[in-house]
Amino acid sequence: MWMKTFKDLLLKSFPNLTESEINDFLPKKEILNSLKIVTHDEVVVQVYTVQKRPVIFDVRGRIFPTIFFLWKFPDIVYAFTTHRQVMNFIASGADLMLPGVVTPPIQPGISKYGNVSENDTVCVNLSSNKAAIAVGVASQSSSSMALANSRGKCVIIHHFYGDNLCTLEGMPVLPIPNLGPPPNGYNLRILMKIFLNLIAQEDVTLVEKRMKVKKMYQKIYSLKT
Known part of the structure; x- marks a missing residue:
């Protein structure tokens, strides 16, 4: 894929990004690679890498950011916050459940689960650090979550810190950067x-x-x- 086409794809997939931000992230001489991987469920995933690090991945025609891309641009998708202890369950293949979600203090007229629709692309971060540790889709809308009384599923996880995407092409797992606590979570x-x-x-x-x-x-x- 030509670099300009890839940049256009990023701008289309993540409207919050600006062209200048993309250009700074992907200089003209940057090398872009594309490769296919097959999941345990035999789903073919197209992965796009820069300097051997995955930036985005395509699942059945839908573009998802990787945690590495979100470390650079943490605000391009809605983030649900959880405790560090829950990270171990996610790393074992579990989805994020509503009881594990850290919600901000109650404010009149503001949903504690944000404003997402079912199947929206979202990420997961920690109460102590807004750097993403997982990426997935909302299993239900924010309004449905609010009515669920902290029961059921919140995020269906597609990619998490330490998975095979993180070690693609034999690359070592990078330490999670400290981006400070999430603004909408408890600290x-x-x-x-x-x-x-x-x-x-x-x-x-x-x-x-x-x-x-x-x-x-x-x-x-x-x-x-």
Whole structure:
């Protein structure tokens, strides 16, 4: 595939990207390669690599970004956030379930599961780092997730950190870059702010405060570990 055609494909697949960003990412002399792989389910996947690192992959005519591409452009698809412990399950081949999703503090009129439609391309990151650790599709819409009462599936995973795409052409697995905490997920600063606001509330009984503080402490401790 010619480089210009590939750049046009990126712009079409990810409208949030600008032409200048693509040009900076793919200089004229950059070498683009294409290869086919076959999954365990015998699905043929077309993979496009730059410097032997996969950038995007094509599954039945649909383009997905790799985690490496998302490390460079972390905001081109919606990200669901999870805890580091859940990463081990994803690396074992599991999908992301709703109980494992870290949601931001409740705000009036804003869905805690974003604004995605069923089958939208999404990624998964960690509560401590917005660098993507998996890519897939939303198993249901945000509104359906909100009605599911934290039950069921959130993301059907197609690609995750450490899988065969990450070691394509014999390349070593790169360490996950630290891009800072996700802006729409829980982090320690947000949790501490909620904690202090809770302590200051006068219309909550002491028993209720103790219970909520206990839950908040457990949340903060889980993020530290």
